[in-house]
Amino acid sequence: MAIEIRPVTAAETKEYLRVLPYVNGFPQEEPEPSAWYAGSAAWPPQVPRTEQLEQDAAELLTDWFRPQAAFVDGKIAGGSAIVSVEVTVPGGRQVALGGVTSTAVLPTYRRRGLLRQIMGAMLDDCRERGEFLAGLSASEGTIYGRYGFSPATFQHRWEVRRTDVAFRDDFTDTGSLDLVDSAEAGVVWPVLHEQVRAVRVGEISPLPGKWQNLAALPADGSGPAHHLVHRDTTGAVDGAAIFRLPWSPDPALAGVLQVEAFEALTPVAYRALWALLLDFDLTKRVVAARRPVDEPLRWMLTNPRALKLTRTRDNLWLRILDVRRALEARTYAATDVLVLEVDGHGRWRLDAAPDGAACTATDADADVSLTVNELGSLYLGGVRASELMYAGRVVERTAGSVSRLDALLRQDRAPHNAVGF
């Protein structure tokens, strides 16, 4: 069996795409806002017809989609791709991220090390391009830790019964709400998302074309997408939501309002949008599947338990490819100096401050020892070093250093990415 790992050429893209439908079984706990989350196409892909393959292959031939494949005896047996996106890191810099996506190995070639080799080639490619972070969202939690990836953002699914909703405080909306069509939503969302990702740690830049197809968001049994926008007193959009009202013959499932996307730049927009969505006539339940873990909504309710968390899931997994550049790219919540020993990736003196950091190789004794996996989880501030220390994954070498590391990495809001790749 002759194995060759290399980038997929234009002529081979169709063959690569034929491998992808074997990503069946991708966990879809419910009608997923997958089209919203990762683009306009439904996921997982169906076994494509030839003409569909040709169209997809033509669309994929871009400089931001970099597929690599394992060729076994000249034929593609598995593949994966890096998409070039940006992620917002603490301090607000939007840095290049090699986003691993569209990964599959044919069932007849699994567990022979093909993904391992493909991943090695893709991460080398990222390094050569100067990308010091790679990321992905994982189909299964057991696959990617071995390649140095680790969860850095998390998301909640929650639901609330409409009859349980009572707001604590009277609230006057100083702005206005409006239902708009998908064409207008297609104008609103790109601007709003840019404003959101400028300030939200963990948020990802949209893939090209993402906003062009809001009208084509598939109905997938959940009914059409509805677009709600909020404007401030000057008429500027400061929040928006996409929701559906799926019909069901089953009384237990009927009357659900499914929130597919929700962004608010201000507390007023946040409260106004939820006030409408949570008191929508003829609905019984509101479900939101991809929400930040520090959702403020519960604090608006007289009964905070009315908001029931039904799932927590890891979302963005990070792989730090260059420790020095990664640590110097973000800012810190305090001023301190710590020596970090990153197994297999050197020992680093981190001079951290609120306006940035210097990271230099050192022989000094380490304050904290960890691997690149733990560093990936800590990097955006969504996981605490003390939590990982109790799990035996971060080792404190000098007393108090893990608390000091937590104080440096802390973020006001939990990192979150509402869009993916």
Ligand SMILES: CC(C)(COP(=O)(O)OP(=O)(O)OC[C@H]1O[C@@H](n2cnc3c(N)ncnc32)[C@H](O)[C@@H]1OP(=O)(O)O)[C@@H](O)C(=O)NCCC(=O)NCCS
């Ligand atoms: C996940 C997938 C791409 C792995 O490809 P593969 O070529 O079989 O992986 P490898 O042989 O290189 O595996 C490397 C290691 O990971 C392990 N591994 C691979 N897939 C695994 C899985 N799903 N669960 C647990 N371990 C897994 C292998 O046993 C091997 O372990 P080792 O290092 O101890 O030998 C393949 O199983 C697949 O196509 N699965 C269905 C689609 C999917 O889940 N895609 C990922 C989308 S995010």
